[in-house]
Amino acid sequence: MSVINGRVWKFGDEINTDVMAPGIYFKLPIEEAIKHCLEAVDPTFAPGVQPGDVVVAGRNFGVGSAREQAAMGFSGLQVGAILAVSFARIFYRNVLNLGVPALILPEAGEIAPGDQVRVDPGAGRVENLTQDKTYAVEPLPPHLMEMINAGGLMPYLKTRIAGEATHDSR
Numbered sequence: 001m002s003v004i005n006g007r008v009w010k011f012g013d014e015i016n017t018d019v020m021a022p023g024i025y026f027k028l029p030i031e032e033a034i035k036h037c038l039e040a041v042d043p044t045f046a047p048g049v050q051p052g053d054v055v056v057a058g059r060n061f062g063v064g065s066a067r068e069q070a071a072m073g074f075s076g077l078q079v080g081a082i083l084a085v086s087f088a089r090i091f092y093r094n095v096l097n098l099g100v101p102a103l104i105l106p107e108a109g110e111i112a113p114g115d116q117v118r119v120d121p122g123a124g125r126v127e128n129l130t131q132d133k134t135y136a137v138e139p140l141p142p143h144l145m146e147m148i149n150a151g152g153l154m155p156y157l158k159t160r161i162a163g164e165a166t167h168d169s170r
Contacts, residue, residue, distance in 0.1 A: 002149070003120045004080035004101070006053040009045055010113035011038070013058035017091060020062070021069035030072055037073030051078035054119060056111045058084065062091020071095040075152065081119045083108055083126060083137075096144060099152030103137045121145065 019040045025033040038045040055074065061084035062070060071094035074082060082095060083105040095102050101121035111117065115130040124139030140148070150156035 002122055002145070003118060004052055004054060005116070005118050006080045007050065008054050008056050008111055008113055008115045008117055009042070009049060010111065011041060011055065011057040011061070013085075014060050014063055015041065015057055017062055017064035017067050017070035017088075020071075020073055021067050026069065030069070030076060033069060034073040034076040037077060046073075046077060049077050049079060052080040054080050054117050055082045056084070056105070056108050056117075057082070058108060059086050060088055061086070062088040062095070064088070064091075066090040066094070068094050068098075071098045071100070074098070074100050081121060083111070083117075083119070085109070096140075096148065097153040099148050099150070099155075101140060101148055103140070105135060105137050107135050121148070 020037055021033065022036055022040065025036050035046050061082065070091060074095060075098035079100055081101040081103065083103050085106055085108050086104060087102060092102055101119065103121055105126060110133065111128055115128050118127040118129060121140045122145045124137045126135040126137055147153055147156040150159055
């Protein structure tokens with residue numbers, strides 16, 4: 001999964017983790033809870049997002065509590081990448097740990113809802129295919145790309161530990 005192609009879902013500034021993962025649904029299994037991701041902001045998001053679609057947002061995306069369920073929503077809905085002007089620090093780390101590339105894109109405001117984009121997080125390239133524009137972003141370092149390609153931190157660590165166990169038993 002080095003290059004992501006998807007349709008844009010657009011959100012504004014200061015999107016809070018409370019709307020990404022509403023607390024009222026915490027008692028539900030995660031597969032049910034993620035169906036309510038961002039419903040207070042865009043009720044069509046969770047039922048309409050397709051695997052590989054890309055979320056584009058403004059400043060401080062993921063502000064609020066450190067609830068990991070917020071990042072789980074994007075991972076579980078198979079969002080291909082999240083592009084934002086800036087991220088709340090804990091959300092940024094959580095979403096990467098769950099295998100979703102998150103890139104800082106100062107020009108996020110230029111991208112429209114429904115645009116088709118191609119994102120190469122390892123190369124630091126975002127192409128808006130609809131508008132025929134290309135943006136350079138800070139690429140994710142190889143070790144993070146390796147983790148993302150493994151499906152997130154836990155699958156990555158399991159693979160690494162299994163590899164070391166196999167190596168040690170030789």
